[in-house]
Amino acid sequence: xxxxxxxxxxxxxxxxxxxxxxxxxxxxxxxxxxxxxxxxxxxxxxxxxxxxxxxxxxxxxxxxxxxxxxxxxxxxxxxxxxxxxxxxxxxxxxxxxxxxxxxxxxxxxxxxxxxxxxxxxxxxxxxxxxxxxxxxxxxxxxxxxxxxxxxxxxxxxxxxxxxxxxxxxxxxxxxxxxxxxxxxxxxxxxxxxxxxxxxxxxxxxxxxxxxxxxxxxxxxxxxxxxxxxxxxxxxxxxxxxxxxxxxxxxxxxxxxxxxxxxxxxxxxxxxxxxxxxxxxxxxxxxxxxxxxxxxxxxxxxxxxxxxxxxxxxxxxxxxxxxxxxxxxxxxxxxxxxxxxxxxxxxxxxxxxxxxxxxxxxxxxxxxxxxxxxxxxxxxxxxxxxxxxxxxxxx
Amino acid sequence: xxxxxxxxxxxxxxxxxxxxxxxxxxxxxxxxxxxxxxxxxxxxxxxxxxxxxxxxxxxxxxxxxxxxxxxxxxxxxxxxxxxxxxxxxxxxxxxxxxxxxxxxxxxxxxxxxxxxxxxxxxxxxxxxxxxxxxxxxxxxxxxxxxxxxxxxxxxxxxxxxxxx
Numbered sequence: 001x002x003x004x005x006x007x008x009x010x011x012x013x014x015x016x017x018x019x020x021x022x023x024x025x026x027x028x029x030x031x032x033x034x035x036x037x038x039x040x041x042x043x044x045x046x047x048x049x050x051x052x053x054x055x056x057x058x059x060x061x062x063x064x065x066x067x068x069x070x071x072x073x074x075x076x077x078x079x080x081x082x083x084x085x086x087x088x089x090x091x092x093x094x095x096x097x098x099x100x101x102x103x104x105x106x107x108x109x110x111x112x113x114x115x116x117x118x119x120x121x122x123x124x125x126x127x128x129x130x131x132x133x134x135x136x137x138x139x140x141x142x143x144x145x146x147x148x149x150x151x152x153x154x155x156x157x158x159x160x161x162x163x164x165x166x167x168x169x170x171x172x173x174x175x176x177x178x179x180x181x182x183x184x185x186x187x188x189x190x191x192x193x194x195x196x197x198x199x200x201x202x203x204x205x206x207x208x209x210x211x212x213x214x215x216x217x218x219x220x221x222x223x224x225x226x227x228x229x230x231x232x233x234x235x236x237x238x239x240x241x242x243x244x245x246x247x248x249x250x251x252x253x254x255x256x257x258x259x260x261x262x263x264x265x266x267x268x269x270x271x272x273x274x275x276x277x278x279x280x281x282x283x284x285x286x287x288x289x290x291x292x293x294x295x296x297x298x299x300x301x302x303x304x305x306x307x308x309x310x311x312x313x314x315x316x317x318x319x320x321x322x323x324x325x326x327x328x329x330x331x332x333x334x335x336x337x338x339x340x341x342x343x344x345x346x347x348x349x350x351x352x353x354x355x356x357x358x359x360x361x362x363x364x365x366x367x368x369x370x371x372x373x374x375x376x377x378x379x380x381x382x383x384x385x386x387x388x389x390x391x392x393x394x
Numbered sequence: 395x396x397x398x399x400x401x402x403x404x405x406x407x408x409x410x411x412x413x414x415x416x417x418x419x420x421x422x423x424x425x426x427x428x429x430x431x432x433x434x435x436x437x438x439x440x441x442x443x444x445x446x447x448x449x450x451x452x453x454x455x456x457x458x459x460x461x462x463x464x465x466x467x468x469x470x471x472x473x474x475x476x477x478x479x480x481x482x483x484x485x486x487x488x489x490x491x492x493x494x495x496x497x498x499x500x501x502x503x504x505x506x507x508x509x510x511x512x513x514x515x516x517x518x519x520x521x522x523x524x525x526x527x528x529x530x531x532x533x534x535x536x537x538x539x540x541x542x543x544x545x546x547x548x549x550x551x552x553x554x555x556x557x558x
Contacts, residue, residue, distance in 0.1 A: 022558060024556055024557070024558050027556045028554065028555060028556040028557070031555045031556050032554075032555055037555060039553075039555040039556065041555060041556035041557070042553050042554070042555065042556065042557055043557040043558050044553055044557060046551065046553070130558060131558045132558070180558075298401065302401070302405070302420035302421065303420070305419055305420050305421065305422045306416065306419040306420045309419045309422075310419065352555055352556055354556060373551075375416075375420075379416075
């Protein structure tokens with residue numbers, strides 16, 4: 001006799017039953033059934049990984065390098081990451097014991113949380129944010145506490161925002177700037193402003209800086225580069241967005257040794273090591289991929305300028321996002337909710353965007369549009385959206 | 395040259411038909427500035443013209459033949475290679491001409507209707523020039539990439555339509 005579905009469900013862990021599937025899923029299912037969809041819903045670069053990087057990986061396979069690497073990743077790669085972080089962001093991590101190469105920044109986030117969250121701990125999550133943070137905290141029995149940001153402050157977080165959510169149970173804060181989905185960035189002064197509160201309440205910082213290279217107006221300030229924050233920060237980053245390497249699943253976490261050691265322990269049991277061929281690709285990316293990355297950044301900036309200006313022209317108010325490759329316009333002028341807007345736009349004009357609500361508090365009234373797609377597609381998308389808005393005037 | 399000017403040139407080099415409005419938005423400068431920049435580039439002959447990249451092998455018309463000819467010449471006192479170069483590039487058959495380092499001096503790109511037409515050009519016009527010592531003719535068989543554009547159909551977008 002086979003169990004009915006509900007009998008099986010009862011066997012699932014409480015933790016996994018507590019978390020919900022990502023709200024993005026529904027739009028993916030809907031959009032996948034339709035043809036001629038222009039997708040502004042894609043959270044990854046439209047570039048292919050630079051050829052020299054792909055070629056380096058192929059060469060590693062040809063040489064027959066197909067075995068495990070050290071748990072923390074190839075020392076050569078960790079050294080390259082360490083050099084890169086010093087040169088680009090003035091943060092210093094020892095390749096020997098403060099860097100762990102992970103299967104994407106996603107694993108890095110999971111490791112950082114698993115190594116530090118106890119049941120009942122409250123973790124502040126600056127929202128709107130990437131969809132995985134809150135569920136990962138919940139899985140551990142931790143309590144994700146949303147710190148909403150809004151367009152009035154260009155989706156930056158302030159010390160008052162943080163203070164309002166701190167309780168005796170708060171142990172850490174998850175920050176991700178440049179932000180997916182808002183494109184917001186935090187400059188040095190912005191960070192110094194929140195640093196005081198963070199230090200005063202002795203919070204641990206989980207800093208997801210996966211979009212660090214993709215800033216268009218000011219160079220990125222890495223959180224651990226600030227006075228007094230290195231000791232309390234776990235830095236999470238990776239190759240996906242900067243080098244157009246999403247499918248390689250290669251990231252890294254950097255932290256003071258006790259944190260790094262703890263994360264390595266989990267990684268060693270759960271993952272063993274990141275894919276060897278991807279690690280060789282990453283070495284090449286850091287050695288020789290920067291020129292191409294800079295060209296990508298110029299191209300994203302041009303498309304951002306074009307797209308955000310055009311959104312404002314067709315009546316969707318949008319702040320100029322300083323980083324990542326997302327525009328996060330307000331759609332309140334249409335009188336529709338984010339979900340309604342996204343669904344109607346998809347059905348009526350075949351343009352896929354993601355409703356802001358998927359990204360947590362502060363997302364209602366907004367949609368996320370990725371401009372990491374060709375200019376031709378962006379132009380057509382603007383045309384369709386303009387038509388949609390004139391039909392749906394409030 | 396400013397960063398914006400360089401960006402503008404790169405965009406125009408990639409797509410000569412791009413509109414001034416689009417350039418203005420992408421570079422975050424006014425349409426008037428774009429117009430003024432382009433005008434100045436044209437005046438200074440930084441921009442010499444606008445052309446399309448055509449895959450003639452797909453156009454339903456008589457195909458042309460392209461050859462690259464390595465030419466060894468004796469340079470002349472006072473004018474170096476420039477004089478003989480000028481004599482060569484004035485022929486309308488010559489599509490491009492470069493002065494090279496290495497085992498030969500000039501690289502001549504010739505276009506003609508047939509191989510024999512090109513052969514005739516080489517034997518009658520090019521080889522007979524006083525300064526020309528020798529020529530080696532290579533015919534192009536297939537164009538894979540030209541001016542940064544790959545001629546094979548490029549891969550489609552493999553990304554999933556919605557992702558976090």
